[in-house]
Amino acid sequence: xxxxxxxxxQLKALWEKGxxxxxxxxxxxxxxxxAVIGKAHRLGLKSRPSPVKANDTDKKAAPKKPAAAxxxxxxxxxxxxxxxxxxPVAEPIAPARADDDAAEAPVPRASSMPRVVSIGPGGFxxxxxxxxxxxxxxxxxxRLVPAKPSPEMADKTSLLDLNERICRWPLGHxxxxxxxxxxxxxxxxxxxxxxxxxxxxxxxxxxxxxxPPPPMPFGGPRVR
DNA sequence: CCCTGATTCGC
DNA sequence: GCGAATCAGG
Numbered sequence: 001x002x003x004x005x006x007x008x009x010q011l012k013a014l015w016e017k018g019x020x021x022x023x024x025x026x027x028x029x030x031x032x033x034x035a036v037i038g039k040a041h042r043l044g045l046k047s048r049p050s051p052v053k054a055n056d057t058d059k060k061a062a063p064k065k066p067a068a069a070x071x072x073x074x075x076x077x078x079x080x081x082x083x084x085x086x087x088p089v090a091e092p093i094a095p096a097r098a099d100d101d102a103a104e105a106p107v108p109r110a111s112s113m114p115r116v117v118s119i120g121p122g123g124f125x126x127x128x129x130x131x132x133x134x135x136x137x138x139x140x141x142x143r144l145v146p147a148k149p150s151p152e153m154a155d156k157t158s159l160l161d162l163n164e165r166i167c168r169w170p171l172g173h174x175x176x177x178x179x180x181x182x183x184x185x186x187x188x189x190x191x192x193x194x195x196x197x198x199x200x201x202x203x204x205x206x207x208x209x210x211x212p213p214p215p216m217p218f219g220g221p222r223v224r
Numbered sequence: 225c226c227c228t229g230a231t232t233c234g235c
Numbered sequence: 236g237c238g239a240a241t242c243a244g245g
Contacts, residue, residue, distance in 0.1 A: 002237095003236085003237085020227085020228065022228080032236095032238070033229090034239060034240080035237070035238050035239090037228095037229060037230075037231095037238090038230095038237065038239090039237080039238085040229095041229095041230075042236070042237080046229085046230080048229080049228095049229085145234095183242075218231085
């Protein structure tokens with residue numbers, strides 16, 4: 001991903017709105033938290049209370065990197081591919097309500113009055129007459145997360161609960177009411193727990209060897 | 225451990 | 236310019 005004007009505007013807006021770098025990175029997609037921070041600093045919009053910037057007032061003796069001439073980095077190839085993040089997933093979007101037109105009172109807007117422009121759910125930005133930040137970044141109706149509907153789903157691992165350190169082995173079938181994921185801690189370096197790694201990764205058998213169970217796709221035919 | 229932002233530095 | 240690696244505080 002590259003820093004298009006749109007993405008930069010979005011970054012600025014979200015950063016000034018107070019979102020954390022992680023949240024912004026997640027929102028933008030395709031970039032890491034570090035990338036966001038790096039870009040923010042390059043854009044000059046740094047500051048904002050950093051948890052690590054306690055000191056400064058009169059402490060000057062701060063030897064930073066005394067002997068940094070030999071970094072000698074040893075990248076760890078032990079883990080072939082570190083899972084970066086959950087696969088991009090289309091989150092449910094709230095259906096647009098169009099039935100409350102009656103409530104839309106036409107607001108008289110003096111042209112010299114600063115407008116208040118929505119940049120997303122709960123987020124607004126003043127925009128004066130002089131300001132031209134043309135198309136305000138499209139406000140994706142994300143972050144609106146459906147509540148766990150039923151008590152028996154409350155402790156199940158939903159799609160939205162997935163992260164890099166819990167097992168994403170699916171249990172049940174997408175679309176079913178109780179579809180969820182395994183959710184126990186992963187076998188480090190793998191997307192599944194030890195048990196499910198055992199099912200996901202199987203030793204290559206020599207040709208001709210008869211393999212026990214012919215797995216049916218998607219868990220087999222479903223009776224309906 | 226998790227999180228945070230800041231900084232460095234090889235690309 | 237970019238961002239992973241690293242640092243350092245909470």
